[in-house]
Amino acid sequence: MSKLVTSVAVLQAVEDGILDLDADVKPLLPRIGEYGIISGFDDDSNSAQFTANSQPISLRMLLSHTSGHEYDWLNPLLGKWRASRNEEPWTGPTVEHKSVLPLVFEPGTSFAYGAGHDWAGKLLEVAANTTLEKFMHERIWIPLGIEDEISFHPETKEGMKARMAHLSSLNEKGEPPAVDAPTFDILFGGTDCLGGAGLFASQKGYQSLLSAVLRRDPKILKPESYTELFRPQLDEKCEQAFNDYVALSPAHTMFLGLGIPTTVRKTWCFAGMVAKQGQEGRFRPGTTLWAGVPCAVWFIDHEAGICGTAMCQILPPMHPAVVALHEKFQSAVFAEVSSKAK
Incomplete structure (x- = not known):
């Protein structure tokens, strides 16, 4: 149930003026959406087909699950794409390992449940030059007196x-x-x-x-x-x-x-x-x-x-x-x- 806490932290960063809900996140997250949009999978060649994406991805889209991202364990096409690369869904140490994925639709045009909040948290870390743990500890957990009750x-x-x-x-x-x-x-x-x-x-x-x-x-x-x-x-x-x-x-x-x-x-x-x-x-x-x-x-x-x-x-x-x-x-x-x- 981490997403609610991350949304609160991100809105604090928006209040601080270091994040913008509607700006393109690509300058701070250069790998996001790098594969474009997955459009199909050829079982014979064991390869995915892609179309280019020209639409920017905003923080608002990431927090609303309208960015085009979907969890790879929820989407059969993404599952096949992972398997074709000898990769397991949602594994690895970093946000990039888990969530540099093909998009499943053009940003802003549909809904799919995915790792938008993982990307939003990473965006905050880059913009604030800190970790999400430290930011939340100072801005949310200490003010509420729960610093010994919650942590990454x-x-x-x-x-x-x-x-x-x-x-x-x-x-x-x-x-x-x-x-x-x-x-x-x-x-x-x-x-x-x-x-x-x-x-x-x-x-x-x-x-x-x-x-x-x-x-x-x-x-x-x-x-x-x-x-x-x-x-x-x-x-x-x-x-x-x-x-x-x-x-x-x-x-x-x-x-x-x-x-x-x-x-x-x-x-x-x-x-x-x-x-x-x-x-x-x-x-x-x-x-x-x-x-x-x-x-x-x-x-x-x-x-x-x-x-x-x-x-x-x-x-x-x-x-x-x-x-x-x-x-x-x-x-x-x-x-x-x-x-x-x-």
């Missing part, structure tokens, strides 16, 4: 490494009982600060962050930056592409739609997914939600004035049975607040 590198910190939770995994069919998976590397060799997938946090630390963002704590962002953080960023075409993407398969609906019915129209803001309509008994219109690979989910219901997160350490990602538990948790919190309001 908890294994290097005496107060954190003893509290690291192992992952557990269900069997290949997604059935219990869960078994310990202590050797599973959720970063797949990553050593960079991965703004899209690299943070480790305690429940206490992450909830403190959510609470600060819900109440728009001025220690973190200016009022106009909070407005930008939660403002839907997709135009009509990209919003439709997002909703089509979520409905692409049951796996997409669960992993990217968090099990929310496809009849609930969705869009995207810098913080995460926005439910444009409410879901009876669960949340009100405009609620923002997102998740992390080991079945962890957060939500901010702006209208009801509540936020919450339930953290798991279990694979496979966004398993339907675990997502159902998240829905029950969210509904229970919503019911409690609603009963008190009455």
Whole structure:
């Protein structure tokens, strides 16, 4: 659930004037989009076809998943391209190793879930001449008093490494009982600060962050930056592409739609997914939600004035049975607040 924190940090850099949401990022990230757009794959020659891309990629696109990037483990064409190069998806130590990928559409024209926040974090590091860890530590974690509860590198910190939770995994069919998976590397060799997938946090630390963002704590962002953080960023075409993407398969609906019915129209803001309509008994219109690979989910219901997160350490990602538990948790919190309001 690192993307929300990275979006906050990036907006701080925008406030500082060292980043621009709509400028071309290529001057600071020269390798981004270097392959152009993948258009097909010839199995006979084991080679991909590409078309050139002339459109700039902006920070706004990176934070909105409209830049043309898609995770290679989600896209069959990118999977074939990786295999043709004897490479595994999303492996290696740096953002460049993991995310210098062919684009899957012209920037700004569609939606695909990808490593935009990893690139955004790298952009901040270049512009601020620091690491994402140091920037967030000074600008977010210390002001909120959670500097001992969150880090990209908890294994290097005496107060954190003893509290690291192992992952557990269900069997290949997604059935219990869960078994310990202590050797599973959720970063797949990553050593960079991965703004899209690299943070480790305690429940206490992450909830403190959510609470600060819900109440728009001025220690973190200016009022106009909070407005930008939660403002839907997709135009009509990209919003439709997002909703089509979520409905692409049951796996997409669960992993990217968090099990929310496809009849609930969705869009995207810098913080995460926005439910444009409410879901009876669960949340009100405009609620923002997102998740992390080991079945962890957060939500901010702006209208009801509540936020919450339930953290798991279990694979496979966004398993339907675990997502159902998240829905029950969210509904229970919503019911409690609603009963008190009455």
